[in-house]
Amino acid sequence: MDAITSLLTLLKLQRGDTGVIARIDGHGPVKQRLAEMGFTKGATVGLAHTAPFGNPRTYLVRGYRISLRNEDADKVILESYAGVPGSGRDA
Amino acid sequence: MDVKVSASSITKTVTVALLGNPNIGKATLFQQLSGGHHQDVRFPGADVRMEVGIVHHAGMRMRVVDLPGIYSLSSTTPDEIICRDFIMLDKPDVVINVLDAGNLERNLFLTTQLIEMGVPRVYALNMSDEAHMRGMRFNMEALSMKLGGPIIETVARFRRGVEEMLDAVVDTIESARKYHNVAIAYDDHLEEAIEGVQQLVKELHPETMSAGHARWLAIKALEGDKVVLRRESEHESLVTAIEDKCRDIVRMHGDDAAVLLADGRYGYITGLIQQTVEMTGALRHVNITDMVDNLLLHRVFGLPLFLAALWLMFQATFTVGQYPMAWLDTGVVWLGDTLTAILPAGLTRDLIVDGIIGGVGGILIFLPNIMILFLFIAFFETTGYMARAAFLMDQVMHSIGLHGKAFIPLIMGFGCNVPAIMATRAIESRRDRLLCILIAPFMSCSARLPVYVLFAGVFFADWAGTVVFGMHVAGVAVALGAALMLRTVLFRGEGDAFVMELPPYRLPTIRSLIMHMWDKAVHFLRKIAGVVFVGSIIIWFLQAFPRDVELSRDYVAERAAVVAAAAAPEVQRAALTQLKNAEARELQKERYLGQIGIAVQPVFESLGFNWQTTISLMTGMVAKEIVVSTFGVLYNVGGDVDAGNDSLRAALAGAMPPLTALAFMVFTLLYMPCLATIAAIRREAGTWGWAAFSIVLSLALAWLMALFVIMVGGLFA
Structure with missing residues (x-):
């Protein structure tokens, strides 16, 4: 893998978008917990809801809803990304 | 045999x-x-x-x-x-x-x-x-x-x-069929690592070990659970060898062994589901959870709706609860009156009527309020709304150094602090958990509810529901303030991540809600049967003895004089009642309980608490339910103050100004956790030191906050 030019993370997802996980950055308990909850390589994730102050957010992964804080979501790197047409995102 | x-x-x-x-x-x-x-x-x-x-x-x-x-x-x-x-x-x-x-x-x-x-x-x-x-x-x-x-x-x-x-x-x-011969296969590198560790385990283990067990130990070790290994063998060399192996894996794959294992497990699961679960039609059905979440997690309306739900909970607890409460009250009074009529006058009758019925009955009447509160909490929990509340509140919680998951135990604390403290087990990091344990007792549990219901009813009758709600909000505010303080002083550094499932909304069956509520009611009744029963008897004893005390006035003679004066009947009755109450008050002061109260009361001088209030607080240290029963016992001694169910209310109304009543409610809210909670803190935090810390912290905060109420209230008086 060459140097990361622009990191595409969970945090970039807009409502209705989905992405496929490439890897999780960092080490330690948070990473293990995320992996155990289904955030593993190849899993598809979508954004469901954003809390009143923009943090945390709720994601859809492996058919259930889970909420993560933005600082943790930012460690989940996506390999591909599919936006919803007309979601107002300039891709 | x-x-x-x-x-x-x-x-x-x-x-x-x-x-x-x-x-x-x-x-x-x-x-x-x-x-x-x-x-x-x-x-x-x-x-x-x-x-x-x-x-x-x-x-x-x-x-x-x-x-x-x-x-x-x-x-x-x-x-x-x-x-x-x-x-x-x-x-x-x-x-x-x-x-x-x-x-x-x-x-x-x-x-x-x-x-x-x-x-x-x-x-x-x-x-x-x-x-x-x-x-x-x-x-x-x-x-x-x-x-x-x-x-x-x-x-x-x-x-x-x-x-x-x-x-x-x-x-x-x-x-005894051998069902458990399933092996989950991981990728080659990981299998190699597992086999390597497995080999180490088998070699260093003194006894023979089945391959399956050795494999499990190897996987646990790679997942980072060293306890299991240490328990199995005393070989420190094994643990070191495994740690080396884990480092190797990280070097080779750039990932933790635990993460690679999770990858492998999900890979296995995906394959298994493809082979065993079939999706037939109805894939795009209407998703109710999404629809409800669109409203309840709305970025603008989410929080106000949550606060409204909490307010509704307390309002219902107070307003709906007061009807069955009145029936129970009538029953308790009737029982007291009947026994007074049947039993011969004397110490035994006083013990039963004033001590046991006064004390236990004084608490029993709050059972409906408590059941309604638990019904709401059970409803929030079983529908899945509790997790949404944590989601909505996380940012606020996080800004004061708390974990969003701490919100759930704190809300449960409205019911009872003991399960709340046990619920902190869901929080992973010890520091976050300890912090939550220490602030949980500030959440106003249902045992404190009777105090608010009584005092708000007497002193702030027009907005009693709002006052009760306000007390709970005050508890939350102090809990959050204390968290902020502890976070900056004691528990510095980064907290835990917030990884929480939002379960689909589900409607609980009436049966399961009722059973949940019944469970709590039984728990409450057991507590009454035990702690409150014994507490009431002890309090009664302390306020009934010593029997022979010297009084400043000769009440018998004064009573005779009033009767002899032969004034109009209502004038005579008023004079007699006044005498009787004066005598009762003087007697109370001379009894053991009065002496204790008078001795400790100076501490509460600046808060304006009288000695009866002081005693109630002291007895409430056992369990806060006892605060109200102590008032019941203390103010019923004079009897006939206003016969029947409103006697305590009437007595209280004359005993202190509303501002003192408010300060008292605040003090009751915050001062030391009850015995059961202290025991729970000790168990969950691990040492008596934290339990003692919790007691000191809460007493200091209670005193300061009550003083704050008196001072701020004084500005408007």
Whole structure:
């Protein structure tokens, strides 16, 4: 893998978008917990809801809803990304 | 043996554990199995008390243990450690793994770890009705083969499939069939690592060990659970060797072994689901949870709706609760009056009427309020709204250094602080957990409710519901303030991540709500029967003795003089009542309880508390329910102040100004946790030091905040 030019993370997802996980950055308990909850390589994730102050957010992964804080979501790197047409995102 | 027992009458007792993720109907299944009757049993291995229900099925007596809901057996949270230790050390005969049929993928993660433990298992594919509605079809035979145990479709809330599940448990135990020879295969590199560690384990272990057990130990070690290894052998060299191996893996793959194992497990699960679960039609059905979330998690309306729900809860507790409360009150008064009429005058009658009925009855009448409060909490919890509340509040919680998950125990604290403190087990990091344990007692539990209901009713009758709500808000504010303070002084540094499931919304059955409420009611009544009963008797004794005291006036002679004066009847009655109350007040001061109160009262001088109030606070240290019963005992001594149910209210109204009453409510809210809570803090925090810290912290905050109320209130007076 060459140097990361622009990191595409969970945090970039807009409502209705989905992405496929490439890897999780960092080490330690948070990473293990995320992996155990289904955030593993190849899993598809979508954004469901954003809390009143923009943090945390709720994601859809492996058919259930889970909420993560933005600082943790930012460690989940996506390999591909599919936006919803007309979601107002300039891709 | 002296007694001959026929073979048929011998029932075999077996232990069955319920294991599964949170929010999948495991508690409902336990309720169905135990029929609502359960006892707390301490298990030596896991060293915790767990709820056990007894089930008789096909000649077998089963002790069903409800294990805490967990997502993983990696031993990173206290609950996970409890489950691991229970399965490993207390060795249940069968583990029933409860699965949410509609969310198999994540549910099976725990299953893959359970399979590796090599214990006999039965699977309950629960909520299968929901999954069927979504068009899912399960190949049960294939699932059973792949998971290494019988699997039964169940719908716990309607008791569907429960008998078949129990049949499968009996069958598994009796046939002792080897169901557990399933191996989850990982990728080559990981397999190599596992085999390497497995080899080390076998070599260094003194006794012979089965390959399966060695493999499990190797996987646990790679997952980072060193406790299991240390328990199995004393070889420090083994642990070091494994740590080296883990470092190798990280170097080779650029990832933790635990993460690679999770990848492998999900890979296995994905394959398994492809082979066993079929999606037929109805894929794009209307998703109710999404629709409800669009409203309840709305970025603008979400928080106001949540606050409105809380306000509604307290308003209902007060307004709806006051009707059954009045009936109970009438009953208690009637009982007191009847016994007064039947029993001969004397100490025994005083003990029963003033001590026991006054004390226990004074609390019993609050049972409806408490049940309504618990009904709301049960509703929020079982519908899935509680997790949404944590989601909505996380940013606020995080800004003061708390974990969003701490919000759930704090809300549960409105019911009772003891389960709230136990619920902190869901928080992973010890520091975050300790912080939550320390601030949980500031959440106004239902035992404090009677004080507010009484005082708000007497002093702020027009907005009693709002005052009660306000007291709870004040509790939250102090808890958050204390968290901020502790975070900056004691617990510095980064907190835990916030990783929380939002379960689908589900409507609980009326039955399960009622059972939940009934459970709490029984708990409350037991407390009354024990702590409050004994407390009331002690308080009564302290205020009834010593018997012979010297009074400043000759009340007997004065009474005679009033009678002799032969004034108008109402004038005479008023004069007599006044005399009687004056005598009672003087007597109270001379009794032991009065002496104690007068001795301690100077501490509360600046708060304006009189000695009766002081005594109530002191007795409330046992359990806050006793505060009101102490008032009941203390102010009823004079009798006839205003015969019947309003006597205490009338007495209180004259005893202090509203501002003092408010300060008293604040003090009651915050001052030291009750004995049961102190015991819970000690158990969950691990040392008496933290329990003592909690007592000192709460007393200091209570005193300061009450003073604050008096001073600020004084500005407006």
